[in-house]
Amino acid sequence: MPDLLDPRVRLHVVTGKGGTGKTTVAGALALALARQGRRVLLCEVEGRQGLARLFDRAPLGFEPTPLLPVDGGELLGSAIDAKGALLEYLEVFYRLGRAGRTLERIGAVDFATTIAPGLRDVLLTGKVYDAVRTRQGDRRGDTPYLYDHVVLDAPPTGRIGNFLNVNAVGAGLARVGPINAQAESVMAVLRSETTAVHVVTLLEDMPVQETADAVAELRRLGLPMGRVVVNQVRPPLLDEALTARALARDGDGSGDGSGDGAWDLDALAADLTALGAGGDDPRARAAGLLVETREHALRVARERELRQEVDALGITVVELPQLDGGRHGLDDGGVHELAGALA
Ligand SMILES: Nc1ncnc2c1ncn2[C@@H]1O[C@H](COP(=O)(O)OP(=O)(O)O)[C@@H](O)[C@H]1O
Ligand SMILES: [Mg+2]
Structure with a gap:
């Protein structure tokens, strides 16, 4: 992929083994892009409210809201959930405003989004795709994109292949109507050069192994690799x-x-x-x-050996330093510092 902050890369997908700093890196990358004067949507899809914790603010909802003021740019955050995405589909495609809420009341929406994990991922990736494609004003395609970049705090390495590829495998219940019609378009965007999938790792055995596995899987699926981010790098005390x-x-x-x-x-x-x-x-x-x-x-x-294994993957590596964090992890000063390091 081109430069990490290249304006042509519109969707950044950040994965990694849990605990390696996936959420932190997604936040730092989104902030770095916003500081370039871009309008950036940072979203999460796992219902963990990790972004709210990272930026020390109230829980995020489905509707994008400003995360923090950024000079010259904009950074919005959104917690995308399958239920919200399904209700939005029903509303947009079938104008089922109130009927959709009735479906929700009788439990049909919960049913559809919890019983069928494939459908869940179709809805989540569909919503991310929407965010990438939405234009300012109307949706006719003659205005600039609403968001210059969408940064996704994505599912962890173990799930990332299934998650991103769900639209390619004809996801069961979603073989109907507009959701299915959209599946091909979603895959086209995910596989295009406007997308970059980044894998965050630590120089520890398990994360590096999972990184190698994920890179192999993403390559097999034809998904565009971005960077391997080696996080929490500590300078050696000995030469x-x-x-x-x-x-x-x-x-x-x-x-x-x-x-x-x-x-x-x-x-x-x-x-x-x-x-x-x-x-x-x-x-x-x-x-x-x-x-x-x-x-x-x-x-x-x-760590030197593991770093060689990472280099052998043949993907450009970005290093981020280990910062001092309190008991509750990094404060958002830390995110600012990491954003600076990414730029
Ligand atoms: N570069 C870093 N320096 C210091 N602490 C970090 C760094 N990156 C992440 N952390 C801390 O590591 C913990 C896990 O990070 P997080 O982003 O929540 O991981 P994940 O989303 O992969 O589970 C958090 O407490 C976070 O503050
Ligand atoms: Mg996280």
């Missing part, structure tokens, strides 16, 4: 030489790497004392420090 030294074999089995002479425990203890950091038992402290150093070096070495 290569020190890492290698910390990883040198632990000859005496003490766990501190001192057995093969890679480290001189007494000299280290003396240095700690000279720094006023030796405590009551400088030798014990030095030994503890070596254990931690070794653990850190092991992690750094594993």
